[in-house]
Amino acid sequence: MNSDLDLGLERIIRAPRATVWRAWTDPSRLEQWWIPAPFRCRVDRLDLRPGGAFVTRMSDDGAEFLPHLDACFLAVDELERIVFTNAIDSAWRPASPAPVAMTATITLNDHPDGTDYRIVVRHGDPEARAHHAKLGFTDGWGTVVAQLAAHAEGMR
Amino acid sequence: MVSRMAQYSAQLDGVFIALADPTRRAVLRRLGHGPTSVGDLAREFPMTLPSFMKHVRTLESNGLIRTIKSGRVRTCVLNRERLALVDDWLAEQRRIWTERTDRLEQFVTDPKENRQ
Numbered sequence: 535m536n537s538d539l540d541l542g543l544e545r546i547i548r549a550p551r552a553t554v555w556r557a558w559t560d561p562s563r564l565e566q567w568w569i570p571a572p573f574r575c576r577v578d579r580l581d582l583r584p585g586g587a588f589v590t591r592m593s594d595d596g597a598e599f600l601p602h603l604d605a606c607f608l609a610v611d612e613l614e615r616i617v618f619t620n621a622i623d624s625a626w627r628p629a630s631p632a633p634v635a636m637t638a639t640i641t642l643n644d645h646p647d648g649t650d651y652r653i654v655v656r657h658g659d660p661e662a663r664a665h666h667a668k669l670g671f672t673d674g675w676g677t678v679v680a681q682l683a684a685h686a687e688g689m690r
Numbered sequence: 691m692v693s694r695m696a697q698y699s700a701q702l703d704g705v706f707i708a709l710a711d712p713t714r715r716a717v718l719r720r721l722g723h724g725p726t727s728v729g730d731l732a733r734e735f736p737m738t739l740p741s742f743m744k745h746v747r748t749l750e751s752n753g754l755i756r757t758i759k760s761g762r763v764r765t766c767v768l769n770r771e772r773l774a775l776v777d778d779w780l781a782e783q784r785r786i787w788t789e790r791t792d793r794l795e796q797f798v799t800d801p802k803e804n805r806q
Contacts, residue, residue: 541784545791549798557798567793632699636783651794653787657780 535654543653551642551649555613558640564590569602579624582610587624604629608637616640621658634658704752705772713737714745714754721755721768728757728764 535542547554557563561577569575569592576599579587586607591599604624609617621635622628629635635658643650708714713735720726720734732742746766749755753772758765797803 539780541780541787543784543787543791545795547795547798549795549804553798553804554794557794557803563797563803567797568790570789570793632703638787651791653791655783655787657783 539657541655545651547651548648554649588618589624708752708754725765725767
């Protein structure tokens with residue numbers, strides 16, 4: 535993991551692994567927790583296989599559903615692992631989602647109290663966006679931010 | 691939330707655009723030492739004043755600096771909050787995934803969900 539760009543989460547969920555897997559893989563169940571209330575979620579595509587589409591939409595009035603996630607599964611291992619990315623969309627077109635692209639890996643393992651649930655989300659480098667915009671990036675924004683932070687600390 | 695997300699994304703894009711130029715990054719570095727007048731700043735960069743002013747305006751319109759006019763002198767001040775957006779996006783992604791996991795946990799531990 536790159537601690538500047540990636541995030542990891544671990545949780546022991548007090549429910550059987552099969553129940554957690556079903557909550558992820560059954561569209562009508564996924565819709566109930568994927569997006570925070572009061573927003574409503576609609577799972578348009580949940581094609582659980584490598585290369586399969588993962589498309590969700592969201593709505594604040596239950597009538598008009600706006601795009602939420604347009605992604606692609608990279609790996610789906612029954613009861614064990616789900617990996618998807620929004621760096622390519624559900625039609626396998628290279629995408630530039632805002633603010634940066636990510637790959638999420640969800641792993642499920644048995645635990646005496648239920649399910650050992652782990653998430654690793656790997657993010658693209660925000661600098662890459664500026665590169666793609668052909669804006670003449672040379673020494674990277676990370677350096678600038680670090681230097682400014684150092685100055686800011688010194689000034690307090 | 692949709693409009694807030696869009697606004698946040700637009701602000702972040704603005705920050706990256708503003709940072710994507712060596713002159714503008716040098717100006718930000720310079721302002722990290724403290725507020726400086728446009729005149730003093732411009733003297734440190736080998737370009738015409740109108741060209742330099744374009745960079746100042748880009749930094750200002752993207753919220754990375756503020757300029758304050760006092761009499762005939764315009765002073766540039768670094769806006770650290772906007773710069774912090776670059777760091778904040780990872781914290782924001784963490785919040786989204788943590789809350790999503792909270793909701794999943796609540797959903798799968800509901801007795802209704804475990805009645806086979």
